Amino acid sequence: MALLSASPSQPTQSAPMKTSRGPAGGPRRARANPSLVVSVAVVCLVLGLGLVFPVLQVLFTAMSPEGLDAVGDLVGSPVNQQVVVNTVVLGLSVAAVGLALAFLFAFVQTRLDVPFKRTLHVIAIVPVVSPPFALATALVVLFGRNGVISQGIFGVPYDIYGLDGLTLALALSFFPVVYLTLLGMMQRLDPSLDEAATSLGAGRGRIFRTVTLPMLLPGLASGFLLLFVEAIADLANPLVLGGDFTVLSARAYIAITGDYDVVSGAVFSLSLLIPAILVFLLQRYWVDRRKVFSVTGKPTGRPHLSRSAVAWVVYALAVAVALLIVVIYATIVWGAFSAVPGVNNAFTLSHFEFVLFGIGSEAMIDTTVMALVAAPLAGLVGVVVAYLVVRKLPRTGPALDFVAMLGIAVPGTVLGIGFVLAYRAENLFGGVTVIPSLVGGAAVLGGSVGIVMVLLVRSMPAAVRAGVSSLHQIHPSIDEASASLGADDATTFRRITLPLIRPALMAGLTFAIARSMTTLSPIVFLTTPDTKIMTSQILAEVDGGRFGNAFAYCCVLMLIVLGLIGLVRLVVRDRSARPAPTIGALTTTAAAVPPTETPVPVGAVPTKE
Amino acid sequence: MVDRGTGHVVLRGLTKRYENTDPAAPPAVDGLDLDIRAGEFLTLLGPSGCGKTTTLRMVAGFETPNKGAITVDDVDMLRLPPNKRPMAMVFQSYALFPHLSVFDNVAYGLRIDRSRRSGLEDAVEIALTSMNLTGFGARYPHQLSGGQQQRVALARAMVMQPSVLLFDEPLSNLDAKFREQMRREIRLLQRRMGITSLYVTHDQAEAMSLSDRIVVMNSGRIEQVAEPSEVYTRPASVFVGNFIGRASFLSTPDARPQGGRARIRLFDRDIEVAAHPDARHADTALLMIRPESISVTPAAESGHGIVRSTVYLGATVDYEIETDHGTVLASVNDPDAGALLEEGTRVRLAVDAERTYLLPRGADTSTEPDLEAVGATR
Numbered sequence: 001m002a003l004l005s006a007s008p009s010q011p012t013q014s015a016p017m018k019t020s021r022g023p024a025g026g027p028r029r030a031r032a033n034p035s036l037v038v039s040v041a042v043v044c045l046v047l048g049l050g051l052v053f054p055v056l057q058v059l060f061t062a063m064s065p066e067g068l069d070a071v072g073d074l075v076g077s078p079v080n081q082q083v084v085v086n087t088v089v090l091g092l093s094v095a096a097v098g099l100a101l102a103f104l105f106a107f108v109q110t111r112l113d114v115p116f117k118r119t120l121h122v123i124a125i126v127p128v129v130s131p132p133f134a135l136a137t138a139l140v141v142l143f144g145r146n147g148v149i150s151q152g153i154f155g156v157p158y159d160i161y162g163l164d165g166l167t168l169a170l171a172l173s174f175f176p177v178v179y180l181t182l183l184g185m186m187q188r189l190d191p192s193l194d195e196a197a198t199s200l201g202a203g204r205g206r207i208f209r210t211v212t213l214p215m216l217l218p219g220l221a222s223g224f225l226l227l228f229v230e231a232i233a234d235l236a237n238p239l240v241l242g243g244d245f246t247v248l249s250a251r252a253y254i255a256i257t258g259d260y261d262v263v264s265g266a267v268f269s270l271s272l273l274i275p276a277i278l279v280f281l282l283q284r285y286w287v288d289r290r291k292v293f294s295v296t297g298k299p300t301g302r303p304h305l306s307r308s309a310v311a312w313v314v315y316a317l318a319v320a321v322a323l324l325i326v327v328i329y330a331t332i333v334w335g336a337f338s339a340v341p342g343v344n345n346a347f348t349l350s351h352f353e354f355v356l357f358g359i360g361s362e363a364m365i366d367t368t369v370m371a372l373v374a375a376p377l378a379g380l381v382g383v384v385v386a387y388l389v390v391r392k393l394p395r396t397g398p399a400l401d402f403v404a405m406l407g408i409a410v411p412g413t414v415l416g417i418g419f420v421l422a423y424r425a426e427n428l429f430g431g432v433t434v435i436p437s438l439v440g441g442a443a444v445l446g447g448s449v450g451i452v453m454v455l456l457v458r459s460m461p462a463a464v465r466a467g468v469s470s471l472h473q474i475h476p477s478i479d480e481a482s483a484s485l486g487a488d489d490a491t492t493f494r495r496i497t498l499p500l501i502r503p504a505l506m507a508g509l510t511f512a513i514a515r516s517m518t519t520l521s522p523i524v525f526l527t528t529p530d531t532k533i534m535t536s537q538i539l540a541e542v543d544g545g546r547f548g549n550a551f552a553y554c555c556v557l558m559l560i561v562l563g564l565i566g567l568v569r570l571v572v573r574d575r576s577a578r579p580a581p582t583i584g585a586l587t588t589t590a591a592a593v594p595p596t597e598t599p600v601p602v603g604a605v606p607t608k609e
Numbered sequence: 610m611v612d613r614g615t616g617h618v619v620l621r622g623l624t625k626r627y628e629n630t631d632p633a634a635p636p637a638v639d640g641l642d643l644d645i646r647a648g649e650f651l652t653l654l655g656p657s658g659c660g661k662t663t664t665l666r667m668v669a670g671f672e673t674p675n676k677g678a679i680t681v682d683d684v685d686m687l688r689l690p691p692n693k694r695p696m697a698m699v700f701q702s703y704a705l706f707p708h709l710s711v712f713d714n715v716a717y718g719l720r721i722d723r724s725r726r727s728g729l730e731d732a733v734e735i736a737l738t739s740m741n742l743t744g745f746g747a748r749y750p751h752q753l754s755g756g757q758q759q760r761v762a763l764a765r766a767m768v769m770q771p772s773v774l775l776f777d778e779p780l781s782n783l784d785a786k787f788r789e790q791m792r793r794e795i796r797l798l799q800r801r802m803g804i805t806s807l808y809v810t811h812d813q814a815e816a817m818s819l820s821d822r823i824v825v826m827n828s829g830r831i832e833q834v835a836e837p838s839e840v841y842t843r844p845a846s847v848f849v850g851n852f853i854g855r856a857s858f859l860s861t862p863d864a865r866p867q868g869g870r871a872r873i874r875l876f877d878r879d880i881e882v883a884a885h886p887d888a889r890h891a892d893t894a895l896l897m898i899r900p901e902s903i904s905v906t907p908a909a910e911s912g913h914g915i916v917r918s919t920v921y922l923g924a925t926v927d928y929e930i931e932t933d934h935g936t937v938l939a940s941v942n943d944p945d946a947g948a949l950l951e952e953g954t955r956v957r958l959a960v961d962a963e964r965t966y967l968l969p970r971g972a973d974t975s976t977e978p979d980l981e982a983v984g985a986t987r
Binding site for chain 1: 691698702721765766
């Protein structure tokens, strides 16, 4: 990596009389330092090729004459209007339900004195590692037209396809991230604020309304926005559970894979991109600025834990949801061993045979290899971006941070279509092939380069966020001390910075692996006969009604993810007594949500202020 | 740390103006000229925002001056990045590397300099021993107390045997008691090793006890460079007199300054006091009186003033006394706790003429810090 290469230290300007040089007040001046130049160049190349260029291609295509026709079609046709309305309705309902679930679980954890809280916590974050389709498919088996529960137990011919099923599947899939953010916020609320309000005569309900809720408002708002964006960008669930309820992402997918109409695909995905970017901007420049920080020294006292009748009702609700999650995951495992899940429950190993030794094994290996290539790159590039943003580029840093975070804000469908547009043909410049074809049948290495690029860009934001927040906790004087003892920038980065932000790097890496293994929407546009990806294989199985195979895939995928995460933790084990990255640190970085700061600052331990 | 010189530091016309600050405001550091002798312990002292830390950081290389020159033993420092300068810095936050053991922290700089890798263990052990840290090598910073962490930070800088040691308020995070002890240790160690030291603090007691010379700074400029005793007894300005120790400043319109002396009629006595060369006119001069150089006796009838407040501190008692010349602060040593003067008591005053000093009023008396500014009058 660029920053790791030893660089000769540059003598600074020889003329001391020159005025105004370098950013004043910044931790360190960014001089024409070779390792800095190289690392900035690498980062710009990665973001430019992997993100900016493809997204611009989507824009240009939509703005072309044919694109504008398609836009007219989108605006004019009642069918497409309905698709847009559906998408917004779905986004809003998922956001509302998901936020309610997240708050319910966070509330139970922090405010109730009830048993099995730890178990509830673990159950609530299980969906984080689940592959797409797992939930949706299990819901079909349980509550579909021939549902094991709906038809089998209650005898109701319930039809889960449509808005209701989608809302449930999406809310259950995405609420854990919001739950962890809210949990972190609620744990950090200073109980003395409650005590102060009590001593001023406020009752429980009033305190909750006037003190607790306002402090949580930014977290609730950003959770709502996150859920909205995830819901409208998701592709897997609408394909399985959508039924007649068509949304934009599915429409774009069908336009490209069914009608081979890339232009319409671009237009549909662009109409996804606009709200996604708006929400991202809103989040970044409005919600984040409204954070209430109540940290005034150490929080004292413990919050009052309620055991009232209302508390038990709330608890019962949470337990019911937890049970639903358990049943769903049990269905996945049980379904993987059933001949035809929900219909013929005879025990069989044929599905696993198919996945492990049949066609699936190829997909399994391809997926794992590509994730293992992309994840460390994402972790490393992400940390380098974070280092540049926090330490080296006080002025251009925020812009770089913004572009890097777009990797998660841009819906996967948009990125995938962007890659198709940008890299299906070779890119020529002056008659010379600058970038060979990366997508489609003629792509280099069977399209794996393009896939790895997408995985890299998608996984990097988490590493950037983790890196930025952990770098902010390292006192700049730590870097200065290193320089004062004779270390140049590269040495300081290698010997001081990297070891100190290793927990963040770890969190970024773990998340990148999980994300790379389970991502679907950009990848599904990029797979070729030569590269098989498990998630798109699952799609094929679900499409073909072979749920058993799909469940087996899901099980294997989850095991691989968990195994890899365990392996990473084992290899990069924390030797000293510093706190290891918690599952919270891991998953709160999962999206555009600002990660909860780890409470223990690294470095500059004894500052009393 | 290339070859170690003797550590003669010269600053010439050093100026730093931060970007994004009001162009009309004075620069953070404004044309600073300073010579630090080889082996000297020099302290930059001043209120926050006076430019002392900026100066130190420019010497260290963490800030780049807009104008001026910095040389160490005639080598231009501005051409060198921080890591190539023959200096080591001790930070206010200690800045120990939390992931490295005490031993590795101290060895860090030695390992970077290839020529010093041989004998590294011995050098580290000696440094640890000299800081009373024997046996702590395997511990990690978070397992140490604040004082121990500060010793590690010192050992880490000392072991480099730099030409110049830089200290950025290193004791301000320590408890008061421990601070005094560390003060003594730093002084002893610096004397023994003879390393030129530049020390930044806003704590006057620290400056007085550690320094060979003190540089008092205000608004980016030097107010005075002198030995501690001179700074205290013969401050160059009202600002210095006010910042170092406590003092009352009285207007004495009948003063007759001439040739470094002045005759003044004060509290019914004619006294002759030393006068600052610039204190040429009585109406633009102020008489500085330290609270310990004024004696207070209760008066039956007239007296020179009335006690306005009495603050008993155990070892001393402070009286604030209203007089015709303004409010005077008097501090009486070893007071009889049973016989303190009550507020409203009329008192007679007598000042020790040798310990008072006539100062020019100066233009910037308004910027004086209110830290210790008790009894300053206008």
